[in-house]
Amino acid sequence: MSFSAIVIQFLNGLAGTSSLFLVAAGLSLIFGVSRIVNFAHGSFYMVGIYLAYSLIEYFGRGSALGFWGAILLAGLGVGLIGIVVELVLLRRIYQAPELFQLLATFGLVLVIKDVALWIWGAEELFGPRAPGLRGGIEIMGRTLPEYDAILIVIGPVILGLLWLLLTRTRWGTLVRAATQDREMVGALGVNQAWLFTSVFALGAFLAGLGGALQIPREPANLLLDVTVIGDAFVVVVVGGMGSIPGAFLAAFIISQIKAFCIGIGTVEVFGASFAMSKFTLVAEFVVMAIVLVVRPWGLLGRPQAMPRHAGAAEERISLASRPLSMAAFAVLAILIVLPATADTYTLVLLVDIFVFALFAASLHLMMGPGGMVSFGHAAYFGLGAYGAGLLLLKAGLPMELALALSPLVGALGALIFGWFVVRLSGVYLAMLTLAFAQITWASVYQWDEFTGGSNGIVGVWPAEWLTSKTVFYFMTLLLCGASLWLIRRIIHAPFGYTLRAGRDSPLRADSIGIDLRRHQWIAFTIVGAFAGLAGGIFAFSKGSISPEGLAIPRSVDGLVMVLLGGVQTLTGPVVGAAVFTWLQDEVARQTEYWRALLGLTIIGLVLAFPQGIVGFVKARLPARLGGGL
Amino acid sequence: MLRVAGLHAYYGQAHILSDVSLEGNAGEVVVLLGRNGAGKSTTLKSIIGLVRPAQGEITFEGRRIDGLSAHRIARLGLGYVPEERRIFTDLTVMENLEVGRQPSRAGAPAWSPDRLFRLFPNLGEMRNRPGGRMSGGEQQMLTIARTLMGNPRCILLDEPSEGLAPVIVEQMAATIRELKQEGLSVVLSEQNLHFAASVADRATIIEKGRIRYTGSMAELQANDAIRAQYLTV
Amino acid sequence: MSVLKVQDLAKSFGGVRAVQGVSFTVEAGELLALIGPNGAGKTTCFNMLNGQLRPDQGEVELGGESIRGLAPREIWRKGVGRTFQITATFASMTVIENVQMALVSHDRRTLGLFARTAGLYRKEALSLLDLVGMADQSERPCGVLAYGDLKRVELAVALANGPRLLLMDEPTAGMAPQERIALMALTAEIVRARNIAVLFTEHDMDVVFAHADRIIVLNRGELIAEGAPEAVRANARVQQVYLGSGGHH
Structure with missing residues (x-):
């Protein structure tokens, strides 16, 4: 230049x-x-x-x-x-x-x-x-x-x-x-x-x-x-929350990066040509990541207290009460016999519900016991989906192996991003997760040759023996059910308790020898694996993947499910996912303006159930029935 | 001037106040004595409208104030100095005072920053210092000065001596006596009986959310049995 | 050898000297009180000992080994228990789970993904709770406890790693007079029986004079007096900057 x-x-x-x-x-x-x-x-x-x-x-x-x-x-x-x-x-x-x-x-x-x-x-x-x-x-x-x-x-x-x-x-x-x-x-x-x-x-x-x-x-x-x-x-995050001069400084930096990326145009590095203009989003978020690691409160900001819990208060967790365990088994039994009578449409919808129940449950593990709010959870879902699709089509792996590796792809992404994310807390942490999700989205969206860009990938079909909707249904039920059980075990295990300890009182956790950051990082990776698995199953259930799968609205879907269901219990996100997925399906069939209806529904639900649906039910159930809910 | 009758308050399920009654007369210093968690702060917060009582009647100068929002109660001339200071640490001394400023009102001493700096000479020497860079004692003085900027007729002081060095506690007592001389009515909550005795005319003892004793400070000082039962200093 | 030896400790914030040239020792089985006016540097001093702050200068030795600049969690592993001015407990857990958590961490089992935490170290946790008189409330959630009881839970948690030294920041702040005396009497009894050294800050002079073996006084970041309670109480400088005329309640 x-x-x-x-x-x-x-x-x-x-x-x-x-x-x-x-x-x-x-x-x-x-x-x-x-x-x-x-x-x-x-x-x-x-x-x-x-x-x-x-x-x-x-x-x-x-x-x-x-x-x-x-x-x-x-x-x-x-x-x-x-x-x-x-x-x-x-x-x-x-x-x-x-x-x-x-x-x-x-x-x-x-x-x-x-x-x-x-x-x-x-x-x-x-x-x-x-x-x-x-x-x-x-x-x-x-x-x-x-x-x-x-x-x-x-x-x-x-x-x-x-x-x-x-x-x-x-x-x-x-x-x-x-x-x-x-x-x-x-x-x-x-x-x-x-x-x-x-x-x-x-x-x-x-x-x-x-x-x-x-x-x-x-x-x-x-x-x-x-x-x-x-x-x-x-x-706002680069400049520092609450600092007006910081906002100006950061707006200046970000705009300069954009202008220069576009101005440079295409560059040749070692014979390969890169269109810098396509990397503006990535460049922008890289700057943000660097600033946040060096100055976690932004360039001109100061440490900010952020609510760590989304529910009314940190609630005790307890093992499932007998009626609740029985209800869970009853639901499982119904789901097992259901394919005998249900039509294909219902089975497909239920597969979606299982996938999003797992997606929401993984987000719950991070937000509830982990105390880390993610605005960008779709990134790991999308990585799992794209990972599975690309391993199948580009690497030529068998479908079963591609699906088995999808949690690893999600976990790898979470491992890398998590290293930065756990250095922050509260609203900054949440915004950084959003930034990483945007980086992932932008990379996928702009890398036409590899990811198919805005068109996505088609032809991601399951193996022969899984083509029957009923068989695929049972595979999904098995994988998601087992994952939910595992998440529940983790929450009650020392690792889950340690996360809650760090969420309740970082000061006390630190003073009893707990390396909180390390535990959070591991948790982030585990959560990424579960989300990746959900993404992998989703890809094969639809036969195609598009960048929308990891865009901001998908992350927000996850938040809606967890928050509607209730953040402090595992049942919450599962119920939330079921209700939300069903609702979205219903509303989308009715009108072109389904987004507005969905938005109004969300607003209405927030106004009606400020503690989530499960919290609402729990408050009206006798304690002995509500245990573990 | 201030009358609280039959107050009940809850936090969630917990019954924090039950049937609390309290009276503050014009130009008088009344102390609400009790242990930590006895309901002192909740009583004061209910009066100023930060906690919504479930039941009961609060009147200020003959006017019902329960159910009003905090800012409307404050504008009637009732000042509130919170526990734990709660000054605006990013704002300077002068700006902290500005937040508290309200129009002057009849029948109440009118305060200006200059007049307050005569009462609290320390503050006058650090007009442009951010609140976060002041010592605990200075911050406590600033919270009182900030509330006085609203030209109240009556102020509520929540544990003004808590966490202060003994030498600062003595200054605090002197300040409260001075405010009384200005014609202000004062209702304060305290655990420290020595401090209370040095400023208050009358005392009310609260325990587990219930009023156990009301009488003059002199009577309480003379009543060893009551002091032993509820205060055990 | 002293349990804790602090030498020439100093820390500045933006050019303002918060603590300078502070030296003292704490012996096993001894309760040492650190007192002084607000802003005298007590908290800064404390936070340099527990690892929250890194000293600009000076040395901190625990049993002859330097712990200067270590993270709080590393200092804890060397045998230092802590209680806080505003209690810090895990509000979503029961009393016994709080203690179990410390024991799980002590044995480095926090990465376990399958065991049921509720069943781990129950006996050990109960005996610690028994020691502080909280065994009968072991199954109550910490979030609903009375303040004085929370302080006892903190003490049990602080004792979970068998510490050599306890750092107690205003152990009786926010408590009623009767509870204060009871808690400090309990603390004194436990630490003497187990030969633990204690350093505590405190505003309540009744507590200080009743339970401290020795007192050190900070003012404007510097140590201005050190000695037995009676000597410190009689010290004219201490009366002037801190105790005032009411130093004898």
């Missing part, structure tokens, strides 16, 4: 900083005060860009006043949506466990996506260039678009304004105080409800504005929500 090219890429990176910073700053502010990780923040960005598009069309493409007015109004409109969301939804669940709040905001992601689909359609929408700023600025013989120059200025200006707002106004002082101890702020006579609403509105406004400002640079589309929330997580 020539010097002038470097300068231009640097300026490109600076222009990209602004929007990213706006989204991340809003996310950070909201988390600081309400302790809610707002998954829907990317959706606010997306709505911002769509609203800007529509408003510009309404005011007419030619008018500069109309253009800037549209951008500002789009931001304000999203701020207004933020107020409604806060008043109608979040306000009711501030007392619920944090992970349930997260679920509710994910439900919101689904709803907003479908509303956007309904209003704006599935096609990408290209906005106009900014009136009066269509030219370029000559810099060392190259051209920087004028609009980019404006963006370069906007970012720092908003950083400055936010800084003034937070340090020079009473509102800012109250926000910073509430970030530390909101209850105390209330006891000093400050109306917290109002404070929360205003912070949420500001955060949403910033996200909406960030989106709107991008309308001349990128088309509005329905994938932006998840892409942007992924980027925003990276920025």
